[in-house]
Amino acid sequence: xxxxxxxxxxxxxxRGTSLTIQCQVDSQVTMMFWYRQQPGQxxxxxxxxxxxxxATYESGFVIDKFPISRPNLTFSTLTVSNMSxxxxxxxxxxxxxxxxxxxxxxxxRLTVL
Amino acid sequence: AQKxxxxxxxxxxxxxxxxxxxxxxxxxxxxxxxxxxxxxPSGELVFLIRRNSFDEQNEISGRYSWNFQKSTSSFNFTIxxxxxxxxxVYFCALSERSGANSKLTFGKGITLSVRP
Numbered sequence: 001x002x003x004x005x006x007x008x009x010x011x012x013x014x015r016g017t018s019l020t021i022q023c024q025v026d027s028q029v030t031m032m033f034w035y036r037q038q039p040g041q042x043x044x045x046x047x048x049x050x051x052x053x054x055a056t057y058e059s060g061f062v063i064d065k066f067p068i069s070r071p072n073l074t075f076s077t078l079t080v081s082n083m084s085x086x087x088x089x090x091x092x093x094x095x096x097x098x099x100x101x102x103x104x105x106x107x108x109r110l111t112v113l
Numbered sequence: 114a115q116k117x118x119x120x121x122x123x124x125x126x127x128x129x130x131x132x133x134x135x136x137x138x139x140x141x142x143x144x145x146x147x148x149x150x151x152x153x154p155s156g157e158l159v160f161l162i163r164r165n166s167f168d169e170q171n172e173i174s175g176r177y178s179w180n181f182q183k184s185t186s187s188f189n190f191t192i193x194x195x196x197x198x199x200x201x202v203y204f205c206a207l208s209e210r211s212g213a214n215s216k217l218t219f220g221k222g223i224t225l226s227v228r229p
Contacts (some may be wrong), residue, residue: 001160033216042204042219043158058216090156096215102208104150104158 002027002097004105012111013083020079021108023093028073031096034066037107038089046091049076083112115140117207119220126195127228134190134223136205142166146208147181147188148217153201164188195227 003026013019023032034046046066047055055068069077080087088111094104116139126132138147149161162172164181172179176193192199202224206217 031215042221043217044219045216048216092158094158094217101146101160101163102148102215102217103160106155106157109156 001103002029002095004093004095004103006091006093006105006108008108009106010109010111012113014113015084017083018079018081019083019110020077021091021093021110023076023078023105025074025095027097029095029097030073032070032076033094033096033102034068034076034078035092035094035104036089037092043092046078080110083110085112088112115142115145115207115209115218117205117218117220119205119223121223122221123224123226125226125228128197129194130227131191131193132195132225132227134192134203134205134225136188136190136220138186138188138205138207140207140209142209146215148206148208149179149188149190150204150206151201152204152222158204161190192225195225197227197229200225200227 005024007022032049035043036046037043045058046061047057047068049055049068049070051070051073065081067079090107090109092104092107094102096102118137145166147164151159169181178191180189202222204222205220208215
């Protein structure tokens with residue numbers, strides 16, 4: 001497996017503001033993923049982030065709302081923009097260490113007031 | 114489109130009981146991967162197992178065992194002699210193969226409560 005860290009671990013934000021979540025991995029990985037888990041719900045993929053290319057977004061998620069950066073093979077950020085209470089969720093990054101084997105970071109618990 | 118169904122939403126057992134968590138999947142791919150993850154109250158997602166579509170052998174790891182049956186598109190998870198520490202939400206997931214993309218589709222999860 002790998003050591004995956006996320007910052008912040010949790011935050012409480014005001015409506016209309018933005019929050020950037022960082023994901024750091026202790027080894028180089030090609031593919032990183034960002035998922036959202038709304039309260040009491042399952043995980044939904046937001047986007048796939050490959051180094052050196054634009055992120056690929058899933059249906060229902062747009063770059064203006066969830067811009068993603070992937071500057072190198074060990075790091076990625078997800079920004080939640082212009083937040084509303086509906087954005088309150090756990091945001092998780094994951095990495096594909098071996099083909100089709102994903103490991104997840106500890107998650108960022110976001111509450112929007 | 115692929116889909117994962119976990120029909121059970123909540124299960125409550127007494128410690129030392131055996132419990133089986135059901136997972137049924139749908140996919141058009143001939144090559145795919147199935148996963149189980151555990152999410153304890155702390156929120157992190159813990160990888161438990163990956164199984165590829167060509168390997169129907171059942172797997173046992175300590176108190177955990179998995180039964181993969183392609184004929185019924187099921188990948189069920191059994192915990193033997195359950196313990197309070199097994200209390201968590203358990204997710205079954207399916208990996209789609211689209212080029213090198215291994216994104217996961219998750220079921221809704223099963224909340225398991227193990228009472229002392």
